[in-house]
Amino acid sequence: MKKKRILSLDILRALALVLICVYHWTLFKGTYIGVVIFFALSGYLVTSGLLSRDFSIFSVISRRLKKIYPSLLIVILASTIALYFVNNGLEMKYKYSALFSVLGLNNIYQIFSKMSYFDNFGIILPLTHIWALSFLIQMYVFFPVLVQGLKKLKLKDYTMGSIFLAISVISGLVMAYIFYATSKSSEGADFSRIYYGTDTRAFSFFCAAGLACFYSRREIKSNVEKKIVYVLGILGIVSIIVFSFGIDYRNALNYYGLMFLVSILFSFSIVLFSKPELKKFDISKYNKILDPVIRLGQHQYQYYLWQYPVMIFAREYFKWSKLSNSQQFCIQFIVLIFISELSYYLFEKKSIKYISYPILASIALILVFSPIYENKDLEEMKAIQEALASNEKEEKNNTPPVSTAPTTPAVNTGDKPLTMDELLNALNTPSKSMEEDTKMQNEILKKYPNDERDIIFIGDSVLHMTREDLKKKYPKAIIETKVGRQFYQLPNMLKSLSQDGKLRKIVVIALGTNGTIYEKDMKSVLETLKGHDVYFINTVMPDPWQDSVNAEIKKAGENPNIKVIDWYSYSKGKQEYFYKDGTHPKPNAAKRYINLIYSVLSKDILNQTK
Incomplete structure (x- = not known):
């Protein structure tokens, strides 16, 4: 029965x-x-x-x-x-x-x-x-x-x-x-x-x-x-x-x-x-x-x-x-x-x-x-991450060499100087070929100084994969990146950095790839960073929390001391930019990622060259 x-x-x-x-x-x-x-x-x-x-x-x-x-x-x-x-x-x-x-x-x-x-x-x-x-x-x-x-x-x-x-x-x-x-x-x-x-x-x-x-x-x-x-x-x-x-x-x-x-x-x-004698109504x-x-x-x-x-x-x-x-x-x-x-x-x-x-x-x-x-994409991505980790470990164990990079613009008197608008357009407008575009951008950026202000970058594996290029463009910056880092960890991290004297006036945050951003965590971050110039980089990924992460970042951008670096609008849908995971940028795209950051973050430095 x-x-x-x-x-x-x-x-x-x-x-x-x-x-x-x-x-x-x-x-x-x-x-x-x-x-x-x-x-x-x-x-x-x-x-x-x-x-x-x-x-x-x-x-x-x-x-x-x-x-x-x-x-x-x-x-x-x-x-x-x-x-x-x-x-x-x-x-x-x-x-x-x-x-x-x-x-x-x-x-x-x-x-x-x-x-x-x-x-x-x-x-x-x-x-x-x-x-x-x-x-x-x-x-x-x-x-x-x-x-x-x-x-x-x-x-x-x-x-x-x-x-x-x-x-x-x-x-x-x-x-x-x-x-x-x-x-x-x-x-x-x-x-x-x-x-x-x-x-x-x-x-x-x-x-x-x-x-x-x-x-x-x-x-x-x-x-x-x-x-x-x-x-x-x-x-x-x-x-x-x-x-x-x-x-x-x-x-x-x-x-x-x-x-x-x-x-x-x-x-x-x-x-x-399940017990009939406990049921208060008949379903x-x-x-x-x-x-x-x-x-x-x-x-x-x-x-x-x-x-x-x-x-x-x-x-x-x-x-x-x-x-x-x-x-x-x-x-x-x-x-x-x-x-x-x-x-x-x-x-x-x-x-x-x-x-x-x-x-x-x-x-x-x-x-x-x-x-x-x-999965050659994954193997290449892991190889880059391992190399970065090895370099980071070596940097901690050794005294960094004295940089031979010029700290003033490399002036070429035979070139016509670019206006601010021309430079920003060149940095932010992709051409038909990513390789041609990257080459053109690099030529432009050689004419301008590195940004040597005290800045701190905080990010996950996406920012981590741009670490070497980031150090070249911002030689005096503190770069705190970690694979798998989530936004909910940021409030305590900022407090710890502040106590250690590492929190800078300018703070760049690239988080959200590994999980959603909750409103209470964002409020805590904004409270801690009052009086700082804060830049959030939004995200590109196939995961379902992408839109909510970017919406929370956009909402934060309504505050007067917050600016948004819009990586999403710049790169979404461009398959050639990313590894197969649709999240981590390939080496050429990583340079574009840095150039986009530079075009937003360093406008005042660029303006000095006008």
């Missing part, structure tokens, strides 16, 4: 899906908490199902995997074929990612390969999100064995629930310890290890499993107990909402118990939504209103599988486009609905049998026999 579906839990599934999709699209605050909802729902439902009957371990595991794998394999196959045609080959990193996704070990592979949502510029990795499904596959294989073993010991539900809660506490402590231990290192906390680890994420599953032992097989009769569950269940929903809007993934509280607390509270939400009465949400929850597996690959390939396709993020999102959204609903119809509703075997064979053949794609 088929078990009646609990529609209220489909609403929670839909909530989880929406939060996860929002996080993938925007990296917004704490919306990654949607994964906790998925894990908790799985823990509660799997446990209640296993407790209610005698079962064969093999049949339970087999039935679960048969539901999971057809859709999973078709997503892996589609991603593999699409990536093959995009790159004319497959990177080894992707081949391993696909292989371990098939094996249900994607999260383990991502830990060892240091993969994440944030730092894979230039690499197309459409299976990164499969880490969560791999975790659940591991639970679906391991957990029935554990429950069967505890049943053979003839333990009561309450005792089993206590054991599961103890396991959840241990998992939470492991997460806290690893965060503490790795955050002490020079590289900072190892978020890949914390975020993807089976041991560090198991607490959400086992919290809900423990409560399933306490509540799934008995009716709650006590009014006091009903009130407790009701209050804690409501707090669980509230905690999800507050967490989504307020807790960045780098927040230490997350790993010192906050995520564990949310898991416990939300597990009570599952009890509240079926609101079917017309809630039907789209319930349907989304029922189809959430397909949407979860397809959303990330659709986003990744759309981002690649629109990388050089000037379509706004909202326009790109609308296209993605339509494609996602079509593919997900078709996939649901074929692989869940119709339950196509035996399809897994030919798909698996196809994946194996492509992974084995496809040529290895060598």
